[in-house]
Amino acid sequence: MSLQNTIQKYLENWKNISHLDFCLLLEDNSIYVSTCQKRLPSRSKLEDFRNSDALCISNTSLCLYKVMNKGDCAYLLLVWGSGESMPTIGELAVCQIQSLLEAYAEKNDKNTFMQNLLLGNYSEVDAFNRAKKLHISPSSQRAVFVVETRQARDEHALATIRNIFSARTKDFITSVDDNSIIVVRELTSTESYDDLENIAYMLVDMLGTEAMTQAWVSYSNVADDLKQLSNAYKEARTAMEIGKIFYAERNVFGYRRLGIGRLIYQLPVSVCELFIQEIFGEESLDSIDGETLAIIRTFFENNLNLSETSRQLYVHRNTLVYRFEKIQKKFGLDLRTFEDALTFKLAMLVSSYLTTSRS
Template sequence: MISNQILQTTVDGLKAISRVDLCVIDSDGKIAAKTFDDVQGCVADALTFMDSPAESQVVNGYQFFKVIDEQNLEYILLAKGTSDDVYMLGKLAAFQIQNLLVAYKERFDKDNFIKNLLLDNLLRVDMYTRAEKLHIETDVKRVVYIIETKHEKDTNALEIVRTLFAGKVHDFITAVDEKSIILVKEVKGNETYEELDKTAQVIIDMLNTEAMSSAHIAYGTIVGDIREVSRSYKEAKMALDVGKIFYSNKNVVAYSRLGIGRLIYQLPIPLCQMFIREIFGGKSPDDFDDETLSTINKFFENSLNVSETSRQLYIHRNTLVYRLDKLQKSTGLDLRVFDDAITFKIALMVVKYMKYMESKDTF
């Protein structure tokens, strides 16, 4: 159904051109839009006209027209006046509203189709049949973005994204839940993943500027057929989760660049718990003090370089060596040894993953 705001804009525009007052009444007898005030007296006549077999009728100085879509009466249009010019304008207005109904219904149908496509709710034969009916190409390259903002039900952010891609008729913006906005974007033949990153950054900048809202964006891999769109969506969902766990400092996360985070994310929790017990015994990285954790993180950031790490921490080299020796005694792992450093780094990532999954289970 068209919003009353759209109908009001339409009748206001027609009146500005023709100087003829118009009123739209829905099939429940409620006034949807009007350009004059004394319309209540016309409602009873409109209800009577609904039961009439005529498509148009003149009653009490008004011309009435039916707006029908697929044999269903949607609206009654009133045009004030009885002249031939008013009749012609009324017919044009009814035709315009009918076209709006068709356009909005197609938009709704497309939105519904895209949602079911993302959630993998369509049989393959239905997928291609409905896509053809809705004039959606099936064999073009596409990628799915998930845009998550701070606030749930952020309609302002949704409209901004829609406005940003308003001219891209082959791109689709929808939402399958209250937390995120989904963009199914057509990918041109020469577009690279670096350019997909730039698109994501443009969206983030626009949301920051227009909606004063920070956002995180994840996207899947480029797919070449409409049946694979749901796979790109699932990849984007995983990328969003993995990004929150391991790459929280990044606003844009691509599934194709998740690295070891993708592997850890797919590990069963019991296996993770067994691994942590094996590495740390009865301890957990949460038991380390802030000084030790900051030392560990800085040491990894500097590729196990003792001199550079001590310089950036503003401590003597021997102090850093003392801390690393102390850590080795408590864990059995020497971070200056490459194999031990990798084991420790993976263990820290596994702990992050376990804490994230635990926090999800509590909601």
């Protein structure tokens, strides 16, 4: 909930309790929130009050209060009504608003700090000092999760994630671009990488059911302290990139569980192109029709088991044999043997990488 909506809610509650009306004005005397449509004092009267030393002025039906923030007059609070309790209620409302301003300012300061920390914009000493000032533990273990959805700036997804972690006050939910949401989770001593994997799957499931959107989640290795968080963020981002290239059928990618995709990702493009030319010659993976590729992928998923592949795809075993013999004739690879199947699988992964790197 935004600061404006929060203050509006509090003032409406104050109105229901006290039967007084409230209005909060910005520095230019425009209405920020209000519980009524009452006429405002003249601009000159408001300015005279702002420029005076008084914190409050009143008459029989209206009280004006200065709402201070960091020593400056941030807002003016107007309270309409009558009765002996009116000044006290106004002062309590001012205290409540000032507390909200301080809480939101601290929250924004922490969010800005975490964003800059993830991007590596602080030295180790500066990060430690700022964390101490913001009451953030510098030595707690944390992990970074990166969440992407189909829609950029997905506010519904962001609200869902905030709701999931609402009870965890030491976790941070932020972003550094329009394409992803970042969760920095503080870990307990008993949490393991299996727990991180479960959290990632939970996020995917919750976003699917609550926000009605497909999501991809990657996560880093464990960072032992604040200075390692920048590297952890890079790990989570790298896991997302590698995962989407090489494991398109998945939605969760852990940095320590990227398999052979990590190795291929680190190869020079020229080496990958040489490998593809060696396997396919003048042809390419695109020269194989989509149905045959689907058969090959299912065959690999079933550990080169022809019978199981035939059963799953409702295709006669001889039809599969015929398809594989065509591949063997075209590329010299018999996918029914482990070595040739491995070579072809690698070629498929490298082709996906080259397609992404060229786009």
